[in-house]
Amino acid sequence: MxxxxxxxxxxxxxxxxxxxxxxxxxxxxxxxxxxxxxxxxxxxxxxxxxxxxxxxxxxxxxxxxxxxxxxxxxxxxxxxxxxxxxxxxxxxxxxxxxxxxxxxxxxxxxxxxxxxxxxxxxxxxxxxxxxxxxxxxxxxxxxxxxxxxxxxxxxxxxxxxxxxxxxxxxxxxxxxxxxxxxxxLGLPPVHTAAAGIDAMVHAIEAYTGKHKKNPLSDALAREALRLISRHLVTACRDGNNREARENVLLGAMLAGQAFANSPVAAVHALAYPLGARHHIPHGLSNALMLIPVLQFNVSAAAPLYGELAAIIGAKVTGDVANDAQSFIAAMVKIVAATGAPNRLRDVDVPEKDLPLLAHDAMQQTRLLDNNPVTLTEGDALRLYQQAF
Ligand SMILES: NC(=O)c1ccc[n+]([C@@H]2O[C@H](COP(=O)([O-])OP(=O)(O)OC[C@H]3O[C@@H](n4cnc5c(N)ncnc54)[C@H](O)[C@@H]3O)[C@@H](O)[C@H]2O)c1
Ligand SMILES: [Fe+2]
CATH class of the missing domain: 3.40.50.1970 (Rossmann fold)
Incomplete structure (x- = not known):
């Protein structure tokens, strides 16, 4: 090879x-x-x-x-x-x-x-x-x-x-x-959670980006995930914890350096219409769409999710499919532990709006092009329904 x-x-x-x-x-x-x-x-x-x-x-x-x-x-x-x-x-x-x-x-x-x-x-x-x-x-x-x-x-x-x-x-x-x-220090827990999850999504999407991922963006994304997965929940629960705040801030910056060079993808493409139409904060929109998109992308991204699993403290066995699911399960756990809402219905998005959101998401061609799996409008609608 x-x-x-x-x-x-x-x-x-x-x-x-x-x-x-x-x-x-x-x-x-x-x-x-x-x-x-x-x-x-x-x-x-x-x-x-x-x-x-x-x-x-x-x-x-x-x-x-x-x-x-x-x-x-x-x-x-x-x-x-x-x-x-x-x-x-x-x-x-x-x-x-x-x-x-x-x-x-x-x-x-x-x-x-x-x-x-x-x-x-x-x-x-x-x-x-x-x-x-x-x-x-x-x-x-x-x-x-x-x-x-x-x-x-x-x-x-x-x-x-x-x-x-x-x-x-x-x-x-x-x-x-x-x-x-x-x-x-004064950032309220809900903003801390949403922002930290946004940063984790930046790292994951940079690491699984279809075209521009590279050894430097990969190294930054891995370190960002390591730092944020270890410290975010503490920063949410104890906002005055200096060590947690410092590590999450550093991790978020490293994730920014990663995705400035290997751009984000479908989680962000599906998150943007939630911000634009329903004024759901950016990090929270990402948190809501993350898990359905991770599952959707697993057909192509499983090996990469497997590589990230141990970094966020998930159990790994060496079996790619297993480790990828272990990664997703660990992300579900972290998102839940931050206290971020996890359903579109919990943030007052009406079910009848989902087709319009799917239509809007398809306009985000700059981002969808980076996604490891090609996404149609029908896929986008299904992902919103899963998140609902
Ligand atoms: N340029 C990029 O690369 C990039 C990347 C991702 C997201 N974004 C954009 O960034 C925006 C979201 O930014 P954000 O999530 O950082 O939130 P934000 O800037 O919209 O601020 C959210 C709220 O938090 C409050 N706040 C901020 N810091 C605080 C602090 N230390 N103490 C108390 N309150 C504080 C603000 O007053 C505001 O009310 C979106 O528009 C999103 O699209 C840009
Ligand atoms: Fe973002």
């Missing part, structure tokens, strides 16, 4: 700082690295309410930065929020953007940094590699441990027709990422 290596490329952000309480030192961290001094800080009202901003703002001001705050980002951000944030960016003459928050805030921050000096309009950017030109200096600081957006070249928006669309371009990688797990 031929074991030569398949060619691959791998990209990520240039600098990553992992520092407990680092956000309170942000000004000192940024000051020697950037010449820009007029910052737009993109965040949401939940973080303002959680009291996360004052130490960050003080440290930036002490280091000589002028800061304008845009705090109106909402989950599953709509295109209109990007336009609004962009207007604030123009009005404040900012020369640098900081995203502070969950995936929603970071995704908006990334696009503001790209669009501010651009002649392109937002809709021109959807798809892969459509962004032209350079962005402003961009720093991302995640406060949920899930999306990995801080290290991806992706922003996801809700469009005018209620679908979720991705913009994928190298300019969306930031210059600097700060992982400060202290910021995640």
């Amino acid at each position: 031929n074991h030569v290596m398949k060619d691959f490329a791998f990209t990520t952000v240039a600098e990553i700082i992992v520092e407990w309480a680092g956000a309170a030192r942000l000004g000192a961290i940024l000051q020697p690295r950037f010449s820009a001094r007029r910052v737009l800080l993109v965040t949401d009202a939940g973080l303002v309410k959680a009291g996360i901003l004052p130490p960050v703002l003080h440290s930036l001001q002490d280091a000589g930065f002028q800061v304008t705050v845009y705090d109106r980002v909402q989950p599953d951000p709509h295109e209109r929020l990007v336009r609004e944030a962009l207007q604030v960016a123009h009005d404040s003459h900012c020369d640098m953007v900081i995203g502070l928050g969950g995936g929603s805030s970071l995704d908006v921050a990334k696009l503001v940094a790209v669009l501010i000096n651009s002649e392109q309009d937002l809709p021109e950017l959807y798809g892969i590699g459509k962004v032209i030109g350079q962005r402003l200096p961009l720093v991302n600081i995640p406060t949920t441990a899930g999306t990995g957006s801080e290290v991806t070249n992706i922003s996801i928006l809700t469009t005018h027709d209620d679908s979720k669309m991705g913009i994928v371009s190298p300019q969306l990688y930031g210059d600097l990422v700060l992982l400060d797990a202290q910021l995640t």
